[in-house]
Amino acid sequence: MGVLLFEEFELLDVTGPIEMFGCLPDQINLAFIAEQKGLVTSSQSLAVMAMYDFASAPKLDFLFVPGGKGTRTEVNNSPLLSWINTQALQVELILSVCTGAALLAKAGLLDHHKATSNKLAFDWVKSQGPNTQWIRKARWVDDGKIITSSGVAAGIDMSLYVIARLYGESKRDEVIRQTEYMFNEDPEKDFFA
């Protein structure tokens, strides 16, 4: 799984899902990728290490795109959008959290697809994908190859859903026990919509 990082990504958008997927080292290897490798600073001021740049990233099966303040800049970053686009052709599954959906939309991946995003920035995200069928009331939306989730912590619920879809419910329940996360299993029960 390639995890895209950029300046001012939202910390928990990345680390919530990564905590869950990281509980399955036999199934999933994580690769942290940014336009330039090196330290990338989250909106919560913690700097994390991108081990790969776009050129050196390994071949991916899954692509993970977080949101955060930084997406306001990255929607205008052509090399990043075109990297997302190239990866999208090759991967099996694309996941986004929060305003990460704006990057997928701007890259053209959400045209004529269903998607969601976080509630406080919903209208801005919508404006990035005028041909997307945006669903406001949803913890996450599974459109087959692309699964988008609502704001920040909703990404954790989406990840547990994805783990069950890929590896079964008993694997998901193991991860839940390890992380003591109270899974919100109904994607339509969206308290924040």
Place this chain on the structure above:
Amino acid sequence: MGVLLFEEFELLDVTGPIEMFGCLPDQINLAFIAEQKGLVTSSQSLAVMAMYDFASAPKLDFLFVPGGKGTRTEVNNSPLLSWINTQALQVELILSVCTGAALLAKAGLLDHHKATSNKLAFDWVKSQGPNTQWIRKARWVDDGKIITSSGVAAGIDMSLYVIARLYGESKRDEVIRQTEYMFNEDPEKDFFA
């Protein structure tokens, strides 16, 4: 708030709470501190940056201690335990998540205090603090100056509780809206106990 980092800390133990406290930049500054400054790798393979070592850390008001596999080593790390001890005398509030409680116990801070920890490692943590009143069924335990929480995601609930205790419920609710986290507000409702 000083956030202690060590090799193989549990990623979400740190980043869940930091996401919440990081929503209050006017109230809380975060300082990431390790025995040596530089990159510290979490159990989920993400490396994060400790900007301070023990000698250069700023004066703290709050001390935050995560858990993770690394605590099995750190309970035998005298410089780290003695740094925790020195900080404990000066700070207003000490928070731990998961097996971070083992470090507080080993540093002698939990003697004759109430505390909790994560459920899968509970017996090991207990053995680090034979004079502690361990409470198994609790999402978090508020003992006044020390607040300990259960495994991984329980740290997020504890953090929201702490934000309400320090700054009021309306601040907490703002953070909840921003992060779309489904707060588990009853500390005694512990599904994993």
